[in-house]
Amino acid sequence: MTDSSPLLSVEQLHVAIRNDHGISRDMVSGVSFTVAAGETLGLVGESGCGKSLTAMSILGLLPRPQAGISGGQVRYRGEDLAGASRQRLRTLRSAEIAVIFQDPMTALNPVHTIGRQVEEVLRLHFPGLKAGDRRQRVLTLLEDVGIPAAAERVNAYPHQLSGGMRQRVMIAIALAGEPKLLIADEPTTALDVTIQAQIISLLISLQQQRGMGMLFITHDLALVAQLADRIAVMYAGKIVEQQPAEQLFASPRHPYTKGLLAALPAAAEQPKTRLAAMTGQVPGIDQMPTGCRFANRCPHADDLCLNTDPALESFTDGAAVACHHWKKLND
Amino acid sequence: MINPLLKVEDLTLHFPQSQGFLQPKRLLRAVDGVSFSIQPGETLGLVGESGCGKSSLGKALLNLHRPTSGRVLFRGENIAGLSDREKRPLRRKMQIIFQDPSESLNSRHTVGTIIEEPLIIHRLGDHRSRQARVNELLDMVGLPASAADKYPHEFSGGQRQRIGIARAIALKPELLVCDEAVSALDVSVQAQILNLLLDIQQELSLSMLFISHDISVVQHMSDRIAVMYLGRLLEVAGASSVTGKPRHPYTRALMDSVPKIGSSPVERAPLSGDLPSPMAIPTGCRFAARCPHRTELCTREEPALIADPNTAHQTACHHWREIIATTASAV
Numbered sequence: 001m002t003d004s005s006p007l008l009s010v011e012q013l014h015v016a017i018r019n020d021h022g023i024s025r026d027m028v029s030g031v032s033f034t035v036a037a038g039e040t041l042g043l044v045g046e047s048g049c050g051k052s053l054t055a056m057s058i059l060g061l062l063p064r065p066q067a068g069i070s071g072g073q074v075r076y077r078g079e080d081l082a083g084a085s086r087q088r089l090r091t092l093r094s095a096e097i098a099v100i101f102q103d104p105m106t107a108l109n110p111v112h113t114i115g116r117q118v119e120e121v122l123r124l125h126f127p128g129l130k131a132g133d134r135r136q137r138v139l140t141l142l143e144d145v146g147i148p149a150a151a152e153r154v155n156a157y158p159h160q161l162s163g164g165m166r167q168r169v170m171i172a173i174a175l176a177g178e179p180k181l182l183i184a185d186e187p188t189t190a191l192d193v194t195i196q197a198q199i200i201s202l203l204i205s206l207q208q209q210r211g212m213g214m215l216f217i218t219h220d221l222a223l224v225a226q227l228a229d230r231i232a233v234m235y236a237g238k239i240v241e242q243q244p245a246e247q248l249f250a251s252p253r254h255p256y257t258k259g260l261l262a263a264l265p266a267a268a269e270q271p272k273t274r275l276a277a278m279t280g281q282v283p284g285i286d287q288m289p290t291g292c293r294f295a296n297r298c299p300h301a302d303d304l305c306l307n308t309d310p311a312l313e314s315f316t317d318g319a320a321v322a323c324h325h326w327k328k329l330n331d
Numbered sequence: 332m333i334n335p336l337l338k339v340e341d342l343t344l345h346f347p348q349s350q351g352f353l354q355p356k357r358l359l360r361a362v363d364g365v366s367f368s369i370q371p372g373e374t375l376g377l378v379g380e381s382g383c384g385k386s387s388l389g390k391a392l393l394n395l396h397r398p399t400s401g402r403v404l405f406r407g408e409n410i411a412g413l414s415d416r417e418k419r420p421l422r423r424k425m426q427i428i429f430q431d432p433s434e435s436l437n438s439r440h441t442v443g444t445i446i447e448e449p450l451i452i453h454r455l456g457d458h459r460s461r462q463a464r465v466n467e468l469l470d471m472v473g474l475p476a477s478a479a480d481k482y483p484h485e486f487s488g489g490q491r492q493r494i495g496i497a498r499a500i501a502l503k504p505e506l507l508v509c510d511e512a513v514s515a516l517d518v519s520v521q522a523q524i525l526n527l528l529l530d531i532q533q534e535l536s537l538s539m540l541f542i543s544h545d546i547s548v549v550q551h552m553s554d555r556i557a558v559m560y561l562g563r564l565l566e567v568a569g570a571s572s573v574t575g576k577p578r579h580p581y582t583r584a585l586m587d588s589v590p591k592i593g594s595s596p597v598e599r600a601p602l603s604g605d606l607p608s609p610m611a612i613p614t615g616c617r618f619a620a621r622c623p624h625r626t627e628l629c630t631r632e633e634p635a636l637i638a639d640p641n642t643a644h645q646t647a648c649h650h651w652r653e654i655i656a657t658t659a660s661a662v
Contacts (some may be wrong), residue, residue, distance in 0.1 A: 100445035148604075162605045192380035192544065194602040197588035219517065222547075222590040249592050263522035265551035266591065271570060272374070272552065274529060277522035277610055297519075 006034035007077060007213040008058070015053045015062065016069035025285045026070060028053050029237040032312070040207065042228030042245065046223060046260075048282060051217045055185050057082075059099055060089035066299040076181070093236035094124050098174035100184040104166035106177075108158040112170045115154030118142065121176035130270065131135050141172045146202055168202070175206065176239040182207070185217045200226055221260060225249060230318070233257050236293040237284050241313060242320040253321045253330060256294045291323070300325055334370035334407065336538045337392070337506055342366070342401035342411070343385075344391045348610060352392065359610050361387035365401075369506070373541040374532070376553030376570060378546055378585070382606055384562040385542045394418055405506070409488070423453055426499040430511035432491035436483040442469075444496050449501045468497040470584030471534070472527060489520035493527065500531060507532075508540045513548060532655050536629045546589050550574045558582045561609055561617040564636055568644040578644065578651045581618045600639030607614070615648070624654050 015028035028050040035041045045051045056062050057069050058081065074081040076092065093099070101107050104216075109117055118138045122129060131136070142150035145168040158166055167187060174182060184203065188196040206229050209212055218224050224231055225245060230323040232242040233254065241254035252258045260269060262276040283289060292310055295301040304324050312322040323329075346363035361384040369375045379385045390396045392403055394410065403411040412422050429435050436445055443465050450461045466476050473491040483491055492512065499507060509528065513521045525548065532539060541552045549556060549570075556573040558566040558581065566579040578585045587601040604621045607613060613620060615630040622629065628649050636647040650656070 046519060112566050164605055171603075192606075193546070193588045194380065194584060195605070197601060198603065200590075221518070222592050225592045226590050234411070253353040260518055261592075263518050265522075265547045265590075266527065268551055271550060272529060272554070275522040275551070279523075281489070281520070304421045 005078060007034045008035040009075045010034070010054070010058065010072070012072035013054065013057060013069065013074060013082075015050065015057050015067060016070035017053075017067045017290065018065070027067075027237055027285065028057070029233070030072070031237075031239050032072075033232050033239065033242065035213040035215050037213050038207075038211045039230070040216055040228045042224035043215060043217045043230040043234060044219065044224050044231055045234035046219055046282070048236075051234050053186055054234075055183050055215065056097070058183065059093055059097060060084065060086065061099075073104065082132070095177055095179045096123065096179055097183065098177060098179035098183065099183045100167070100170050100174050100187045102189050104163070104170040105158065107170055107172075108166060110158055113155050113157055114123050114142075114161070114172075114234060117173050118176050121173055125177045132196065137176075141176055142169070143171045144175070145169075147172070164191055167195075167199055171199070171202065171206075171246065175210075177208070179212060181213045181215070183215045183217070186219070187216075188223070189218070189220070193219040196223070203227065209244070214292070221249075221264065222266070230314070233260070236288065237322075238293060238322065240322045242312075244318050247317070247319065248295065251330070253298055253319065253326045254294075254323050255298045255326075255329065259297070292322075300329055333370055335404075335407065336371045336373075338368040338402075338404040338407075339392065340366050340402040340404070342388070342391060342403065343399045344387050344396055345399045356363040357610050360562050361609060362391055362398075362610055363612070365559075365562070365564055367557055367564065367567060368539060369538050371505070371538055372532075372536045373555070374553045376556040377540060377542045377559060378544065378549050379559035380544065380557060380585075380606055382609060383559045384511055384609065385559050388559070389427065389510045389540060389542050393422070393427055395427070406526075419453075422502050423502040424494075425453060425506045425508070426502070426504040426508060428492070428495045428499050428512045430514050432495040433489070434482060436494060436498075438483055438492060440482075441479060442474075442481055442483065442486075445483070445494065446479070446498050446501055449498060453502060455502070459575060468501055469606065471500070471531065472497045472660055473523075482652035483532055487520075489523060492516065492524050496524075496527065496531065500535065503535060504537065506538045506540070508542065510542045511544070512541075514543060514545060519550070524525065528552070529654050546574065546585065561607065561612055563647065564645075565618065565647045566645065566647075568642070572642070572644055578646045578655060579618075579648050580622050580624055580651070580654055584621075616647075624650055626650065 011032050013028055013031045016024040017027050018024045031054055033041060043051045058074050062068055069082045102180050115138050118141055119134055122134050124139055139150050145166050147153050167266040188199050216228060228245045231245050231248045232239045235256050241257050252261055263278060266274055278297050290304040291307045295305040310322045312320050312323045314320040342362055342365045344360060346359040347356040348359050351357055367481050376528060377385050387396060391398045398411045402409045405421055410418055446465045446468055447461050462549055469476055469478055474493055485614050513524050516524060540550060543549050553570045556570050557564050559583055566582045574586055584602040602621055607620060615632055616634055619625040619629040634647045634649045638645045
């Protein structure tokens with residue numbers, strides 16, 4: 001816990017998407033969290049839970065005009081981003097907040113060398129830097145992210161590199177502006193597990209060196225366990241539970257979190273035995289219930305759950321849970 | 332010893348790659364001398380990183396790619412290189428399911444037609460008995476009979492995989508190849524499908540080749556596991572031996588790279604570098620370039636996959652005994 005105000009603070013964020021019939025629906029529905037400097041918050045959830053929309057809304061990258069922030073606040077060091085101009089957001093994105101996506105191929109420019117793409121960020125941020133120093137800085141950055149033979153690779157085009165190398169280039173570009181906040185949205189999901197291990201250890205060491213705040217978004221519980229200080233679990237557009245990382249895995253409180261952990265093959269006591277699978281599916285966006293959104297899959301749901309949506313309640317141990325019955329269930 | 336259901340002997344699958352006009356063609360050696368067997372009712376897991384040839388191997392078994400050389404013995408009969416007509420009676424006994432069920436299901440046919448199709452092709456039963464069989468299959472995979480009249484797009488990803496499984500087991504196969512069958516699914520749905528596969532395997536005494544990049548899933552589903560690297564098997568043994576007491580340095584790095592809840596974060600990635608190109612396979616051991624234990628012998632001579640006479644644990648490494656002896660004390 002730090003005394004200073006958080007780097008990023010998201011309060012009661014709502015993100016709406018308009019469908020083909022012109023009807024707007026909240027895909028993210030009242031999400032709140034903070035990220036402090038030097039801290040990693042893991043945002044975990046299954047596909048469609050709204051975790052990536054949350055990330056994109058922070059950066060002003062929501063696809064317009066279909067999607068937009070429909071309520072709440074996003075504050076970066078106290079500054080309101082939800083109401084910020086595009087110009088201001090662009091400045092922040094290049095100077096303060098950096099982002100890494102799952103697929104570096106779509107984020108890199110295929111017609112420029114990787115060296116030029118890193119250099120462009122430096123040119124933007126450090127206009128006073130001389131050309132020679134800038135090129136030297138490009139090399140240092142590529143070496144920092146573990147690209148072997150950086151002096152040769154600097155002239156390579158993205159398609160000439162492997163997926164792991166491209167993701168390293170993305171990280172080098174993200175770090176070039178010396179950001180204070182890094183948003184990583186499934187940055188290793190497309191990579192093989194040995195390459196994933198390389199990228200994760202790289203992110204951990206770079207974060208420690210630079211004291212960046214990090215928002216790490218993933219569907220992979222075991223992965224987020226490797227690097228998050230705190231973890232927020234999203235389900236159907238809402239945060240259902242948030243806890244310090246170790247505490248979450250040791251004593252999950254929300255039935256959804258428990259269900260997710262129990263459904264992992266690694267949680268099975270015996271191989272080739274049935275897993276503790278959750279029944280049913282996430283309700284569709286047009287069938288969101290008035291009560292708890294997990295109620296239709298929850299083994300403990302009662303009338304209260306079906307009728308009243310539980311609020312996210314915070315506790316002194318750093319946990320927050322949105323479940324009417326969690327206490328009873330954990331006794 | 333029981334006769335294996337499937338025995339693969341020195342199978343190769345090479346794809347000539349055009350380099351451009353007047354350039355000599357190069358060979359992509361996707362599968363390069365692979366031998367293994369699967370017993371009746373057994374699941375062999377096949378793990379490896381992208382591009383290692385595991386999917387090509389699965390397809391070559393079913394003749395979806397015609398093997399370049401080697402033998403595939405199904406109940407003792409060689410099926411490699413048979414014409415479509417010749418292999419048809421055997422194809423009933425071998426089925427495959429893929430990662431993305433929406434791509435392998437014809438979107439213009441109803442689910443009932445899709446599941447009935449293999450029965451029609453193999454001229455089994457009359458219309459009425461086929462309808463009864465379709466209902467029976469839907470029930471087996473946990474879908475309501477009303478699903479028969481709907482189209483694939485009306486179902487979720489998990490349900491579509493159920494449809495794919497129903498079609499695959501329509502002809503009562505003896506071998507089911509699962510090629511990344513649950514990789515596109517969220518954890519909660521993945522557990523449901525894994526349970527379904529385990530149930531069906533027991534009910535039909537199926538043998539399975541379970542191909543996946545996800546080691547925790549393979550570990551849960553398999554009796555034995557084969558580890559593939561650049562077109563070759565490097566290690567084959569009982570599932571708990573491969574994941575718990577791996578012998579090959581590559582398998583060990585692979586297992587160490589898998590993030591696990593409760594384990595400390597990876598401080599240093601276990602493996603550096605990328606998979607070499609399958610068009611430029613090095614001489615000697617294929618893993619030597621990335622192996623921290625390589626010697627001159629490794630770069631000169633390719634190690635054969637040799638079985639430990641006591642345990643039947645197969646390893647393709649010149650030095651695994653010394654490596655285990657020296658690193659065991661360090662751990």
